Amino acid sequence: MIGIQAIASYIPSTRESNYLKKKQFDIKDNFLESKIGVLQKPRKADDEETSDMCVRAFEALTKKDNVQNNEIDCIIVCTQNPDGNGLPHTSAIVHGKIYGKDNCAAFDISLGCSGYIYSLSVASSFMAANALKKGLLFTADPYSKIVDPEDKNTSLLFGDAATVTLLSEEPVLKISNIAFGTRGKDYESLQRKGNRLQMNGRAIFNFSMTVVPPQIQKIVKSFNHGLDDIDLFVLHQGSKYIVDMLRRRMNLDINKVPTKLADCGNTISSSIPLILEDYLNRPEYKNIVISGFGVGLSWASAILNRV
Amino acid sequence: MKVDKAEVLQLIKDVGLTIDIDKFGYDASLQKAGVDSLDMANILLSIEEKYGVKLIDSELWRVDSINALVELLNRSKKSHNV
Numbered sequence: 001m002i003g004i005q006a007i008a009s010y011i012p013s014t015r016e017s018n019y020l021k022k023k024q025f026d027i028k029d030n031f032l033e034s035k036i037g038v039l040q041k042p043r044k045a046d047d048e049e050t051s052d053m054c055v056r057a058f059e060a061l062t063k064k065d066n067v068q069n070n071e072i073d074c075i076i077v078c079t080q081n082p083d084g085n086g087l088p089h090t091s092a093i094v095h096g097k098i099y100g101k102d103n104c105a106a107f108d109i110s111l112g113c114s115g116y117i118y119s120l121s122v123a124s125s126f127m128a129a130n131a132l133k134k135g136l137l138f139t140a141d142p143y144s145k146i147v148d149p150e151d152k153n154t155s156l157l158f159g160d161a162a163t164v165t166l167l168s169e170e171p172v173l174k175i176s177n178i179a180f181g182t183r184g185k186d187y188e189s190l191q192r193k194g195n196r197l198q199m200n201g202r203a204i205f206n207f208s209m210t211v212v213p214p215q216i217q218k219i220v221k222s223f224n225h226g227l228d229d230i231d232l233f234v235l236h237q238g239s240k241y242i243v244d245m246l247r248r249r250m251n252l253d254i255n256k257v258p259t260k261l262a263d264c265g266n267t268i269s270s271s272i273p274l275i276l277e278d279y280l281n282r283p284e285y286k287n288i289v290i291s292g293f294g295v296g297l298s299w300a301s302a303i304l305n306r307v
Numbered sequence: 308m309k310v311d312k313a314e315v316l317q318l319i320k321d322v323g324l325t326i327d328i329d330k331f332g333y334d335a336s337l338q339k340a341g342v343d344s345l346d347m348a349n350i351l352l353s354i355e356e357k358y359g360v361k362l363i364d365s366e367l368w369r370v371d372s373i374n375a376l377v378e379l380l381n382r383s384k385k386s387h388n389v
Contacts, residue, residue, distance in 0.1 A: 034325070035345050202348040202364065209352055241345045248323065 002124040002135075003171025003307065006065040007277040009163040010056035011264060012048070015040040018156050025152045032156070037240020041159035041265040044142050049083045051093040053162035054138040058098050061136075061164050069098045073132035074105040076123050078115040078139045078269045080192075080295070081146065082108060094138065105132070112190075113236045113294025114180075115139060115269035117302050121178050123167055137165040139269035146197045153199045157239060159265025163273035172280055173288070173304040177219040181211055183297040190295045207297050208242050213250050215301045216291055223287075223303050230303075231285045233257045236292040237264070237271040268294070276304075310358065312377045318357060319373070322349045333373045354380060 017040045018032050032039065044053060054077060061067060075091045082090040091106035100106070105126070109119050116139055123137045140162035149155050189203035212235070220227055233256055235243050240261055247257045260275050267274060272290050279285050286306045293299035312333055319328055326341040337347065351362050354376070360383040370379050 030325075031343055035343060200364075201344065202351070205345070205348040206352050206355075209349075239345075241349075245349060 001171065001174055002127045002167055002169060003174035004120075004165055004276075004280070004304065005168040005171050006061060006067070006166040007163060007273050007280055008057055008061035008064055009161060009270070009274055009277055010053055010060055011159075011161045011274075012042040012044045012053075014043045014045065015263075016043050021156060024150075025156070027152075027156075035239070035241045036156050037243075037259060037261040038157060038159070038265040039262045041157075042161055042263075042267075043144050044160040049093075050077075050079055050081055050140045050142060050162075051083050051090050051097060053140045053142065053160070054090070054094045054164065055097045057138065057140070057162040057164040058094075058136065061166060065166060067134070067166055070101045071134050072098075072100055072104055072136055074123070074127060074135040075100060076107060076109060076119060076126075076135065076137050078109045078111055078119040078137070079141045080110055080112055080268075081141050081143065090140075091138070105130075111298060112141065112268050112296065113238070113266075113271070114292040114296065114298040114300040115141075116272045117178065117290060117292050117300035118180065118298075119269070120165070120167075120175050120302065121300075124175055127167060133169060135167040137167060139163045139165075139273060141268040141270065143197060143268060146192055146195060148196045151197070153201050154197050157266045158197075159267050161264060161267040161270045161274060163270045163277070165273055171307050173276075174307055176303050176305055177223045178302040179215050179219050179300065181215060181299045183207065183211070186297050189297060204238070204294070204297075205242065205245075208238060208293050209245060209249060211299050212246055212291055212293050212301070215299060216250065216289055219301050219303055220289065225287070227252065230287050230289050231256065232279060232288045234272050234275045234279075234288060234290045236294065237261050237266050237275075238294065239266065310377055310380045312373055315354070315373055315377050315380070318353050319350050322346065322353055333377075335373075336371045337373070338371055350376075358383075 077091040089108040142160040143158035189200045288304040291301035331340045
């Protein structure tokens with residue numbers, strides 16, 4: 001059974017403070033701290049590529065887990081901001097930079113905030129179907145490439161980060177009860193136009209509030225459990241307000257819904273694994289719900305069970 | 308049936324604002340009272356869910372008080388019923 005063995009991450013050390021944008025956008029400390037929740041955002045260097053961020057995450061993984069590049073059978077990169085224009089696929093570039101072996105599969109997955117859950121499903125199924133032993137699932141979607149610094153809707157939110165999840169037959173967490181959703185008719189609510197990100201904040205808020213709770217309730221019910229039986233809810237870190245309001249709608253215990261926004265911002269497909277990394281080796285968290293939602297519009301949720 | 312403004316006030320309070328909305332009148336500017344864009348999105352969603360209407364962005368630009376919201380809501384309900 002393929003599942004999650006280890007997670008590591010790379011968060012660039014350069015930070016951009018949102019407090020410096022208060023005057024520009026006419027906002028107060030309280031709005032930043034209690035609503036947006038992002039105080040500063042990590043920013044990659046101008047000459048740092050998406051693949052470089054993945055390599056840094058892989059280096060962090062090799063330091064915490066005894067994994068060798070020559071035992072990796074597949075490399076998957078989930079991104080919508082790849083190196084160059086996505087040709088060649090960033091996963092091939094990562095494969096080259098970490099000196100992967102020749103008989104290693106590599107492909108990209110184009111998804112945003114729901115991407116980690118989709119990619120977990122694709123990666124674990126692909127590995128199981130092809131008898132692959134160890135795979136690397138990267139998430140790296142540096143929105144600093146496309147965010148307009150003058151746009152209040154987006155420039156306060158998004159941070160750059162990369163994660164890598166080691167998938168293997170020796171998992172700490174196994175993946176179950178996955179559900180997916182797409183609402184393509186509303187794709188314009190969050191899109192790149194003229195190489196700039198555009199977001200209709202109200203539409204994204206409405207979407208998040210109306211699709212996420214029923215999907216989570218559905219997968220928990222199909223797991224023959226209630227919400228109270230879940231030890232941790234790792235929700236995509238859209239903003240503090242979105243996480244708070246989802247928690248309120250589902251009447252979840254605040255201690256079961258961690259946030260990691262203040263210092264990282266919304267890191268798109270990396271937001272869930274960044275939090276999971278902190279809980280991976282804490283055995284008291286047995287059943288974990290993960291839920292990602294955003295660009296597409298797309299959403300997906302799953303339950304992770306401790307092995 | 309017309310929407311009652313006290314009902315809308317209660318709905319706004321239920322959204323969980325950090326300000327005391329009771330201190331302001333039905334004609335007061337919600338923005339000036341401290342209702343920010345995120346609160347407003349939440350209020351509008353609650354209204355849409357409760358009354359089964361769709362409030363279009365282009366109709367909302369000058370709606371900034373409870374009375375204006377109630378007026379828009381009654382217009383929307385009427386056009387929905389038609």
